[in-house]
Amino acid sequence: MLSRNAWITLGTTLGVVGVTGGMLYLSRSASAASPLDDAEKNGPDAAPNGEDALASDKLPALPTASDVQGDLSRNWGSTPPDLRPLFLLMEETSKIVGSGRIFALIAYREARFITTAHNGDEPSESAERDGSRRAYENNKDRNPPLPYGEESADFGSGGLFGLLAPYFLWAGVPEVGKRAPFLNARPELMFEPRIAGFAAALYMHRLLKYRRIDDHADIKVGWANPSLLSKGRGGDKYQEIRTRFYEDAETLGLDLKDEATIPGPRLDSSAWPGFDAVFKGIVGVSPKELA
């Protein structure tokens, strides 16, 4: 298990607009709030809260089987049937063949498939908040300002793929600069599974394009901390994450050697269709429509 203080930076080696790229945080679902927890806490008549600066009510529902072309039955293990179309949509839209099952595996580790998983909302999760605070303080001068920057610094990480709040809000800055879609959003927007899916697909693309990824387990290492793919390669932490990745695959019932669904030895993002196309395809609306 990585230290909860560990946070990562995946800068593009091309130095696009001179800022750090997407950064994610290895997190777990230990304190993930289940939907029922919310219902129980708030009672039957409680008003919903956590509205986002972006109009999340404009987001479509989760994708369904009719929204994807690929196989939703083979080699998904115990991935929830109602989330499989999202993972497959991420794969088909990003054109990273085989990534759907890997996204499922990451979501299992990071959130146990709970879209509103939040690490940092409990008193015992101060390390998580320290991580997001550090991420914000160390990078705010190099990135566009965030209206909810302080909130993101205190947020920790969350969502289906364990995104660290400040880096989630800056997602897309290397690609589109100040047009990055979440700059004005609250960090809770990452609880939206389509939004989190887009950010995760973007991060996967960057990992595959700019980092040395030898096999599927390296993706998970990079998800935790891309520096482990270079100077940390082969070290204890690197091995630990890989071992856990394979254990997770076994637990979930995914066959990583099934070439028909997860081509090996490494995934390929060379057919990435571009930032805007991937955003529209996964989120279902354009950044403009969402704003």
Place this chain on the structure above:
Amino acid sequence: MRPDLHCYGDGIKELADLVGDFDLRSPMDLHAWYRSEWLAIAATIGFSQELEAALAPLRAVPDRVRATQEAGLAAFASWLLAQRGGVPEAHARTQSVVLGQLITLGRERGELWRVTADPTTLASGACYRAPESVDGASAAADRDIRGAQQVRAFYPDTAAGYFGDGWSGPPPRAESACGWQTPLTLHLGTFPWVYSTRLAGPGPALLWSSTESRPAIAAFEAMTSLLDPAENLRQDARQVAAIARTFVQQTRPLVDAVPIFPPGRAKTGALYRRSGFLVAHRGSLHVAGLDGVRGRLAAPAYNFVLRRFACFFAVRRAALRALASLPEAVRRAAEGSPDPCLRQTAEEVRRGG
């Protein structure tokens, strides 16, 4: 008099209304209702793609119900083939044989929904010989109750649960080679949630499959056969009504605590009630659940089981209304049914005819 469901007691009509009313004599009704209900089954289990592909060629068929049923069975079988086997081969083979006996027994008695039998009277005593190296979740769970190398082929589901207050007896008449001390009870009407005390996660009967044998298909066929009006009328609806009442009684306090879906104001990821069922707003229903004194109840299990009860009585209502137009053999069977509500309707139809 227009036949209805009041004869089965309070709340049954409301239960049936959850999935809507339809007329068996209307081709459009049949198409829409059966398609919708089959898609709901497939969505929960996960074979929506296979079902859509199987239903696509069905444009104009003379027997819509049967054609949909066959397409659905083929789709489920195709899906199951793509899944990893859940139990060892010896286990699955025994399950197949025993299930065949239980389904026959259930149909003869008009108690297919919940079939109960003395396991020692069934093939191989409802036991199987475990491999030396035990593999698979079901066998692992049975390790502690193994008698010699013999292991029970099904879970002894006799404690109080969501479908009833327990079935402790009568004990098997013969000594069991694998430790059966209670009847074997399966709720085939709610397949894959066949156990009253095992509704916490995915349907346990989806694991009834190995590389060579797939007993899950027979159990699935038994469950879906109750959507067929003739098969539906063979089932004693009093048994279903009693189990449904227990289920509703046990789950109502849990479900009542869940907020009603607020259109336009729903919170992402939260669990709500909508039109009688649970929904997760832009989240996975499959990770949600309710915790009650009879154990955890997975949200998909709640929806699926409730829907099975609702569908059973919706088909029963439609069949009662259309009884006069059903084949004579079905009408005769209805006249001899142990179900007094059905007998009464059949008698009225006979007199009217």
